[in-house]
Amino acid sequence: MFEYDITLSFAGEQRAEVEQIADCLIAAGAKVFYDKYSKAELWGKDLYQHLSAVYQKKARYCMVFISKEYAEKAWTSHELKAAQARAFAEKGAEYILPVRFDDTEVAGVLPTTGFLDFRSEGAAGICAAALEKLGKATVPHRIPSPTAAAQGPFSCDSSPRALILSKELNVTIFPLVAESTWSDQIELSIEPEDKETDAVLTKMRGQKRGMLVAYGLDVAEVELESAVRSTVRGEALWKLQFRAKRSDFRNDMEMGTSGTTAEQFAEMRVRRLLLNEFLPQRNDQGGNHIGFLNNLMQENLIQGTNPIMAVEKSLFPDLFRQLGSSPQPFLESAWISAVVGLKLSSAIEHIDYLKLALSGELLHVKFRGYRHRRYSNVEPYKIEVSGQLRLAE
Structure with missing residues (x-):
């Protein structure tokens, strides 16, 4: 018995579209692994090992959303390799269900594999096909058309991004965080989404002071202690370490007037x-x-x-x-x-x-x-x- 019916593997650039599919599947009673809805489960875990187990062992199917961005990222490559290991072990089984956002080729997904195209199916079509695959009811609610989805609504009640500001460089970036540790010593693991972010991080190596870092609900003035850039299959992965100098920004000297506190x-x-x-x-x-x-x-x-x-x-x-x-x-x-x-x-x-x-x-x-x-x-x-x-x- 699997913990999930379907696990979803996708690049962050397609999150809005994938979330529509996740919501549709969940509303029909499917058990779905979607990272945004599994925050408590992921909290404190060794994500590298835990996600490997999720994508290799814990689901009946793995839906892979292929795009240019998907092919470029280290974490999606890790998820796909775990899924491929399962597919290889179960020869002939239909474990990986590919969905295309564009015509990018991804290593390990054969061009002869049957796939669905989001550009023609939309979220509703993908959801309906997945529910049919699972033997569940049809789509329980209407999903906005691609045109409506492009206009929104989009929502956010937390952010997977950090804010890193350098006063000396007069620059602020919002990189996606793969892993974080926050105390007096702050560590962030970052996969740059583009070359510009990678270049800014390289410049920041020499900027020890005048920096600010925020992630989640934590904000701190910091000194940069180390910035290590490694390359995994051609993709950059940064590990940044900061020392927090100040994280309490209260001001006890604020004043009011006779009519306003x-x-x-x-x-x-x-x-x-x-x-x-x-x-x-x-x-x-x-x-x-x-x-x-x-x-x-x-x-x-x-x-x-x-x-x-x-x-x-x-x-x-x-x-x-x-x-x-x-x-x-x-x-x-x-x-x-x-x-x-x-x-x-x-x-x-x-x-x-x-x-x-x-x-x-x-x-x-x-x-x-x-x-x-x-x-x-x-x-x-x-x-x-x-x-x-x-x-x-």
Whole structure:
């Protein structure tokens, strides 16, 4: 008896499409191994050995999503080799079920093997065929057409990406993390998605100071201790080691006014960061110096007292201009950037949840977090935000 009916092997660039198939299969009662829905299972495991067992022994079928990106990555190659070992041991069995996103040839998958083409079948067609293979019911719910899927909605409530910033190089990158260890010593294993990321990591080798790293809900100012680049079957794998210098960004010097507390100013800061609200007021007061000074004081209090990161506007629209053509990578990069902004601006100490959903050019945001506790006998101030932001005018 297998633990899973189907396990899915794919490149991150096709996650949005594969997730539609995973949701469809699960809704029909299939047991599916899909990494995003198996976070607790994967937490703390030796992923190299665990995934080898999953793709070789624990499923009835392995659905392989072939693409240019799939052929280029080390982790997908590892998954495929494990699946091929199973297929070789069960000669004649139909274990590997290939699905094509493009015409890339992948070593070990013969061109004579029967496959389905996502370009013509879509998520619904792939799901229906898989359910027929499993002997289960037909598709239980409608899957959006490829055109609708391209518009969204896409969603993100955590990010597989890190944020690495170098002040000396004046550059920020959002690489996918294969493995992470976070304490006073921070270690990240990274597979660059493109040559540009690989080149930036190479330049960072000489930049020991003025660096910031974030992954998950952790953010730290760091010093780079080592950056080791290895090559596996022609693909780069970086192992970065940092020493954390600072990870507590609370600010006990924040002030309020007679009508607005420091906590309320921090809430304005959060809404500015996430929804582009409470933007700086124009200082053209027509000679009204008191109005000018009041606006200036309010702006200083919204930004906080000497913040590490001053929030002048939401970072989402600029990031959308850079990455909006790739909705899921945009959301993943926006998510980790928001975590950094919330903490470095001293607005939030603990994040309960942060959920982003993209539909066309409209970003939906849900957030709850807590300020740092000021007094031991008073609960920390809670900030909740729910709203939407239009990313392009």
